């Protein structure tokens with residue numbers, strides 16, 4: 001570790017480590033460094049320790065980044081690698097997303113030992129998920145489903161499904177692909193029917209604002225279209241997310257100079273949803289995302305968010 005030129009901090013889950021390895025491989029090619037010159041330091045976060053739901057909700061997504069942020073700020077690591085969708089809407093002032101790797105499949109995957117599609121589940125079947133968004137979107141399609149909590153990392157949730165805790169679950173295709181587990185899924189759910197979480201499938205790489213040497217190195221591996229899409233999605237989330245725990249889906253897609261944004265907010269019980277579609281120039285990514293968020297906030301009205 002002492003001899004490493006660059007130290008990457010990450011959570012310790014198999015998916016997090018796979019993402020850190022991908023980042024290391026990209027950096028070593030772009031900077032012509034031996035892979036050994038780049039170390040990976042797994043960091044246990046408060047969120048990894050807390051399994052109690054209420055505590056998790058009290059601290060929100062920040063619990064999964066707190067210790068990693070501290071390591072960045074203290075200089076113990078140079079780079080932090082995150083699943084973009086797990087990043088809180090606001091980062092500490094001294095920390096920036098400096099680069100993204102090319103986005104993986106953005107869609108959610110359907111997993112079930114009994115049927116091949118969500119809509120084929122039998123009346124009253126049990127869907128395991130702890131995601132507010134997946135729960136609400138599933139209930140909007142199938143109000144009869146029974147939802148049970150399904151926590152833990154990707155492998156843990158797949159084990160729980162195999163053990164019969166639920167008839168089906170939903171996971172990000174991106175995680176399954178990065179872990180080589182895509183064969184365990186029944187396939188991806190179409191974007192037209194089902195939006196992912198903001199940031200899903202993207203790996204966000206953070207660094208300290210003042211660490212110009214690291215920022216320059218990270219610029220060398222940035223996938224511009226992914227960073228642009230993420231900027232739109234995070235601007236959208238920032239408008240919607242501050243005050244509420246509403247199930248939110250959002251996806252920006254870049255085609256050349258154009259950006260196509262889709263967003264949805266859903267009541268937790270699936271009984272009501274508002275969707276938005278916007279197109280514009282990719283250079284206006286943040287404005288388009290923020291305007292889509294503002295449109296949904298206005299359409300939902302205060303009552304929509306208060307109940308969530």
Ligand SMILES: NCc1[nH]cc(CCC(=O)O)c1CC(=O)O
Nearest residue numbers: 083086171172174175200201202
């Ligand atoms: N909240 C856990 C989490 N964070 C990122 C991913 C998947 C990988 C990604 O979206 O990039 C997952 C697991 C899942 O939702 O199935």
